Structures are given as C-alpha cells and as structure tokens.
Amino acid sequence: MKNITVIGAGTMGNGIAHVFAMKNFNVTLVDISQAALDKALATIGKNLDRMIKKERITEAEKTATLHNIQTNTSLESESVKNADLVVEAATERVDLKLNIFKQLDEVCQPSTILASNTSSISITKIAAATNRPDKVIGMHFMNPVPVMKLVEVINGYATSKTTTDTIIEMSKTLGKVPVPANDYPGFVANRILMPMINEAIISLHEGVAGVAEIDTVMKLGMAHPMGPLQLADFIGLDVCLSILNVLQNGFGNPKYAPCPLLVNMVTAGKLGRKSGEGFYSYTHGTKDWVVAESFA
Numbered sequence: 001m002k003n004i005t006v007i008g009a010g011t012m013g014n015g016i017a018h019v020f021a022m023k024n025f026n027v028t029l030v031d032i033s034q035a036a037l038d039k040a041l042a043t044i045g046k047n048l049d050r051m052i053k054k055e056r057i058t059e060a061e062k063t064a065t066l067h068n069i070q071t072n073t074s075l076e077s078e079s080v081k082n083a084d085l086v087v088e089a090a091t092e093r094v095d096l097k098l099n100i101f102k103q104l105d106e107v108c109q110p111s112t113i114l115a116s117n118t119s120s121i122s123i124t125k126i127a128a129a130t131n132r133p134d135k136v137i138g139m140h141f142m143n144p145v146p147v148m149k150l151v152e153v154i155n156g157y158a159t160s161k162t163t164t165d166t167i168i169e170m171s172k173t174l175g176k177v178p179v180p181a182n183d184y185p186g187f188v189a190n191r192i193l194m195p196m197i198n199e200a201i202i203s204l205h206e207g208v209a210g211v212a213e214i215d216t217v218m219k220l221g222m223a224h225p226m227g228p229l230q231l232a233d234f235i236g237l238d239v240c241l242s243i244l245n246v247l248q249n250g251f252g253n254p255k256y257a258p259c260p261l262l263v264n265m266v267t268a269g270k271l272g273r274k275s276g277e278g279f280y281s282y283t284h285g286t287k288d289w290v291v292a293e294s295f296a
Helices: 011-022 034-053 059-067 094-107 123-127 161-173 189-205 211-222 228-235 237-251 260-267
Strands: 003-007 026-030 069-072 085-088 113-116 136-141 150-155 177-182
Touching (some): 011 026, 011 034, 011 059, 026 034, 034 059, 034 069, 059 069, 085 094, 094 123, 113 161, 150 161, 161 177, 189 211, 189 228, 189 260, 211 228, 237 260
Parallel strands (some): 003 026, 003 085, 026 069, 085 113, 150 177
C-alpha cells in the first residue's frame, strides 16, 4: 500500500496526512475548500518546523514530507481513484459520512480499503452505504495526530480479518500503537472519556467547584496532563455533545445524557478553543488562556 487519500483538511485530516507523508507514502489531501487545504498545508509546515526545532527531523525530511502531499477538491480525481487506502476525517455527521463513503465506493478500485476516523459513529452503518463492507474499518487517530501514539482500529460487523490485519500493520508502520475494538457506540476511548467530561461539566453546573478547581483536582489528583474541562475545550464542545448524543441514542441509557450547560454553551456558539471561548477564553492565543468570564 503506497497511495493514501485523506478526506477532510481540518485538524484531524491534516494531522493524518502529516504522519503518512512523513513515512514516505504518497498522500492526497481532499477537501471541498481550497482555503482549508491551503491552511492545512501551512499547519503541517509549522508542525514540521516545530519538529526541526526540537531536532526530531531535518530540513531535508521536512521538504520530503511536504513533497509527498498533494491536494485536491474533488473525490473523483485520479489520485483518489488509485488510492490503496482512503482515510475519511470529515465533520462528525452521519449523513455527510454516508454520502462520502457511497461516493468513494463508486470511485475507488474494488481493492481499496475505506477507513473512517470517526470518534463514535457506527462503522457497520457507514459500511452499509457501500458494496464492500468487508473493506470498511474504523481508524480512529487521537489529537494531535503527529504526537499521540494510539489508533483505535474498529471492526464493523462485516470487516474482514484481512482488512483488520492490514490496518493494524499500517498503524505500526506509522509508529502508532493500534488497539482493536468492536463496533459499539463510542468504541473504547470515548465511551469512557465522554462520561467523565460530562460529569465534570455537571459538577460545574451544580456548583460543586469552579472550572480551575475541577481541572486542578484531576491534574494533580489523577495525574491527568489536562483537566477534563480544558480537554473538552480542546476537543470542541460541539464534538463532545455529538458523541454524548451518539452514546445516549445508541445505548438508550440516561446516564449518557449531556449536561444542560453543555447543550446551552454549544447553542450559544461557545465551542472551546476553536471558537475562542468555552470553559476558558482563548482570545489572547491558545498559550495564554484564562477561565472564561461567565465561569470566573
């Protein structure tokens, strides 16, 4: 497998393209927005510069990595048609993903493996939009992709052992640690993480403690590198809400119901770091955050 297509040029997509390109794969990064593609390449360049500064790579390796990435705004380009593996990292919406996989199934070679970076949506449901359910799999990278080692490898109902084995070996080639999981809402990571984040928001909502206090307890008491409220901002509060809704709908259990405070914040457009404010304010840059005024 040499030719990789990544669908979606956002935070996850550009990170996935980055790690494949660094391992000398031919990468095509696809997005409907040329501006998003330009921004993604600039982000990859900055991240590579950071690696040079830390003496993890050389200037020549940066040049080679960027050379391995091409961009396109069409799913019907020759590079997509000739992909050995497609990794979809589009917005976490069921309708969008089903449409993308239906198109990919029509465009790509019969041998092409179609993977989704979804954090919670059923791989079996996504695979059902194709005529190759045995070649559809979850490849859930963690953010930031160039740094985090874990890849959840999620088997849909019909995913073949050959497909699973191929993706596990591919993940190892990328320097990642693949962990297989079966197709249930939230898989492993988010089934455990999101209820914790939700409980932290409930604790804030009920006045148990403030934002900084809750995060400090989890950082110092549980050795978490980042508190749950700051992590929620980092992930995106809209993404957290979406995953909790998937968990609640998938299991039919009220324990997964999102906190009303989270719902209100998303409705108000307070999505975390990407919108400039969530539980913290990021108006002075992501390295100069303070507790948002409404929770001070």
